[in-house]
Amino acid sequence: MAAKLAAAAAKAVAAAKGAAANGYQYSWREKLAKHKDELAKGVWGYWELGAWKPLAISARKRARLRKEVLLAGEDWPYDPPRKEMRNKRKGHKCDRVSAEKRAHTAELMKKMPEMLLDYKKRRWAKKMKEEEEKKGKTA
Numbered sequence: 001m002a003a004k005l006a007a008a009a010a011k012a013v014a015a016a017k018g019a020a021a022n023g024y025q026y027s028w029r030e031k032l033a034k035h036k037d038e039l040a041k042g043v044w045g046y047w048e049l050g051a052w053k054p055l056a057i058s059a060r061k062r063a064r065l066r067k068e069v070l071l072a073g074e075d076w077p078y079d080p081p082r083k084e085m086r087n088k089r090k091g092h093k094c095d096r097v098s099a100e101k102r103a104h105t106a107e108l109m110k111k112m113p114e115m116l117l118d119y120k121k122r123r124w125a126k127k128m129k130e131e132e133e134k135k136g137k138t139a
Helices: 002-021 028-040 059-071 093-138
Strands: 045-048 051-054
Touching (some): 028 059
16 A cells, blocks of 8 residues: 555656656746736735735745746736835935035025124114113103
């Protein structure tokens, strides 16, 4: 009995090696047709009735199938849409902040003559107002 099982196993292995040697392996088109519904459910899995269900096809098999399809020149519509790349700045924040401060200071320096004139006018107006109040109290 054990000999029959061993012989059957040896024949199966030999048949598998023979098929691989002939160049025919399980075609990616057949694999794609077989797993089409499962691949359409998502990349990692899906929610069904409030419970998370992983895909019936493993990630390794999915990746291998994807690679075979792409190498054959076909398109793979089952990837999730790519998000837009972030434009994260590189470098230290202190350098960026100091550069912004320098730019802001340069803008303020351009406005400085007007700011000084406004300050002098306010100070002069305040002085005149105080003098008028003193005259009003003494009179």
